[in-house]
Amino acid sequence: xxxxxxxxxxxxxxxxxxxxxxxxxxxxxxxxxxxxxxxxxxxxxxxxxxxxxxxxxxxxxxxxxxxxxxxxxxxxxxxxxxxxxxxxxxxxxxxxxxxxxxxxxxxxxxxxxxxxxxxxxxxxxxxxxxxxxxxxxxxxxxxxxxxxxxxxxxxxxxxxxxxxxxxxxxxxxxxxxxxxxxxxxxxxxxxxxxxxxxxxxxxxxxxxxxxxxxxxxxxxxxxxxxxxxxxxxxxxxxxxxxxxxxxxxxxxxxxxxxxxxxxxxxxxxxxxxxxxxxxxxxxx
Amino acid sequence: xxxxxxxxxxxxxxxxxxxxxxxxxxxxxxxxxxxxxxxxxxxxxxxxxxxxxxxxxxxxxxxxxxxxxxxxxxxxxxxxxxxxxxxxxxxxxxxxxxxxxxxxxxxxxxxxxxxxxxxxxxxxxxxxxxxxxxxxxxxxxxxxxxxxxxxxxxxxxxxxxxxxxxxxxxxxxxxxxxxxxxxxxxxxxxxxxxxxxxxxxxxxxxxxxxxxxxxxxxxxxxxxxxxxxxxxxxxxxxxxxxxxxxxxxxxxxxxxxxxxxxxxxxxxxxxxxx
Numbered sequence: 001x002x003x004x005x006x007x008x009x010x011x012x013x014x015x016x017x018x019x020x021x022x023x024x025x026x027x028x029x030x031x032x033x034x035x036x037x038x039x040x041x042x043x044x045x046x047x048x049x050x051x052x053x054x055x056x057x058x059x060x061x062x063x064x065x066x067x068x069x070x071x072x073x074x075x076x077x078x079x080x081x082x083x084x085x086x087x088x089x090x091x092x093x094x095x096x097x098x099x100x101x102x103x104x105x106x107x108x109x110x111x112x113x114x115x116x117x118x119x120x121x122x123x124x125x126x127x128x129x130x131x132x133x134x135x136x137x138x139x140x141x142x143x144x145x146x147x148x149x150x151x152x153x154x155x156x157x158x159x160x161x162x163x164x165x166x167x168x169x170x171x172x173x174x175x176x177x178x179x180x181x182x183x184x185x186x187x188x189x190x191x192x193x194x195x196x197x198x199x200x201x202x203x204x205x206x207x208x209x210x211x212x213x214x215x216x217x218x219x220x221x222x223x224x225x226x227x228x229x230x231x232x233x234x235x236x237x238x239x240x241x242x243x244x245x246x247x248x249x250x251x252x253x254x255x256x257x258x259x260x261x262x263x264x265x266x267x268x269x270x271x272x273x274x275x276x277x278x279x280x281x282x283x284x
Numbered sequence: 285x286x287x288x289x290x291x292x293x294x295x296x297x298x299x300x301x302x303x304x305x306x307x308x309x310x311x312x313x314x315x316x317x318x319x320x321x322x323x324x325x326x327x328x329x330x331x332x333x334x335x336x337x338x339x340x341x342x343x344x345x346x347x348x349x350x351x352x353x354x355x356x357x358x359x360x361x362x363x364x365x366x367x368x369x370x371x372x373x374x375x376x377x378x379x380x381x382x383x384x385x386x387x388x389x390x391x392x393x394x395x396x397x398x399x400x401x402x403x404x405x406x407x408x409x410x411x412x413x414x415x416x417x418x419x420x421x422x423x424x425x426x427x428x429x430x431x432x433x434x435x436x437x438x439x440x441x442x443x444x445x446x447x448x449x450x451x452x453x454x455x456x457x458x459x460x461x462x463x464x465x466x467x468x469x470x471x472x473x474x475x476x477x478x479x480x481x482x483x484x485x486x487x488x489x490x491x492x493x494x495x496x497x498x499x500x501x502x503x504x505x506x507x508x509x510x511x512x513x514x515x516x517x518x519x520x521x522x523x524x525x526x527x528x529x530x531x532x533x534x535x536x537x538x539x540x541x542x543x544x545x546x547x548x549x550x551x552x553x554x555x556x557x558x
Contacts, residue, residue, distance in 0.1 A: 021362040027354060028368035031435070035374055037397055038386045053403070054395045131517065133533070217379035219495045224521065235381050249389060256382040260374075267377035268370045275443045 035260070042066070042253035049249050062250065069254040074229055078237035082259070085147055085233055086215035089154035093211045094204075096155075097162035102192060104163070105170035135224050145231050150222060154215040162207040169203030170196060202273035209270055213263050234259045328507040328515075335422065336491070336511040340543065343426055343490045344483060347433040351482070354434060355441035355475075356467075376435035384499035387428045391415060391500075418508035421501050425509060428496050433489065437482045444478025445471065484547055491540050512536050 041049065045062040048055060069075055134153055143149030173196055181191045197204065219235045226232045229240070238259070241252040267274075358369055375383055390398050393413035402408055415421035448471060456466045494513050497503055503510035503518060510518070516532035 017362065020357070020360055021364070024357045024360065024362055024368045025364065027357055028371035031375055032371040034383065034386045034390060035378065037390055041389065050395060052394055054397060054400050056397070056400070131533075213377060217381070219379065219381045220517070235379050239381070252385065253389075256385065260378045260382060264374050264377045267373050271366075271369055271373060274439060275446050
């Protein structure tokens, strides 16, 4: 009896493993498929895009779409704008959020609770909901069509999340480590830079990349606040390819892929830390 | 000094949110009330409100429902797990505008790949315009929204799962719990905090999800696939009626506060039960 069950069990175990693997791979493919379609479309020449019936794979691989798109629209300018805006916003966020969340994590000051609540509330109001208020404010400040306008808005709206993540990271570092450093003659500031920050590197990376990507991908505010190709970031600039009568899909998708690939790589590179970063954020 | 530094962005945002309200109130004076009146008699508004409700509740529900098993799959051990995780990350990292554009293209009646697949598989013989009927296109919009929401949600749940020590699960198996029971009674309560966070953030994101609708249907035909968010945008930047749109936005803020309020209440009572 037992000898019969044992191999059966073994077989069921591997069967389970195989089906698990297959379903995971199918799942992965489902999430990847739209972007594969994006790539395949980006590699088709114009006449094949509007062929009926459509083709799965390009008959003729138009790799030069990825070269021509730079001439079709000022892609280089868009990328430059996106990069300057996202990077500046991210640096501002980090510059303010690191000391702020360290302070919040280490001191039980009066008004700490209301402060954290305020942070949470700001997290609730997405920029989309406030777009009109933001628009009027930016008009008043004379910052329409400037990098600075977008930078300030993005920095302000991503601050809350970063403070939230970072303060839970900082408070997870035992105080004793810092006290030991003080005894060894470290100043408060160098304790922060030499002990606390290296220990919370995963949290810092998460906050940094989240802010960067949120700014890189933002659409509504950018759509509202910019109207000249000089200042438009990528997300808005690419929509120029959606013409009134005709959409140049191959260039639209080639440009999109050029925008997507770096952030996906960035994101995938912190995948290991991502889970830890989110854990810290959600437990708190 | 740090305290001031800290509070500045928070105040800045609160100030902005107040400005929002005062755009109709102060700038327009008593005309502000007129704005609300015009908005409230808009015959499309009730439908838009109902649609917004379906939009938020439906998408959050399905996102969570699908993300739970997805997180389970991302957490299990099998060859190529890293690649699968990376694939699931893509829609999260990619801009929603671009993801929406590719979906619009996939759903295209003439050139879209979905029709091609369906015809090749003999599911139907003639190409179908998936977005022709507003009810259908709204369902497709919701599907796209679920698609872009799952990655974040399942990673938050995954983060919750990864904090569960293996021996707890093992102990329950030794005690004779089936896989499902172990999940239901051991794992699920432990990932609940993560789940609540994911739900709250999804709630806010979905309510404000603008690009998906804007890119794929533009809220059209007419206002048939608009939510309050896209309607507000249309009123202000297409109809150029800033005052009325500000009242729409203010109503939006109230709606999201109500959603959040309900959510907080539910999660608090959940906590007490646990």
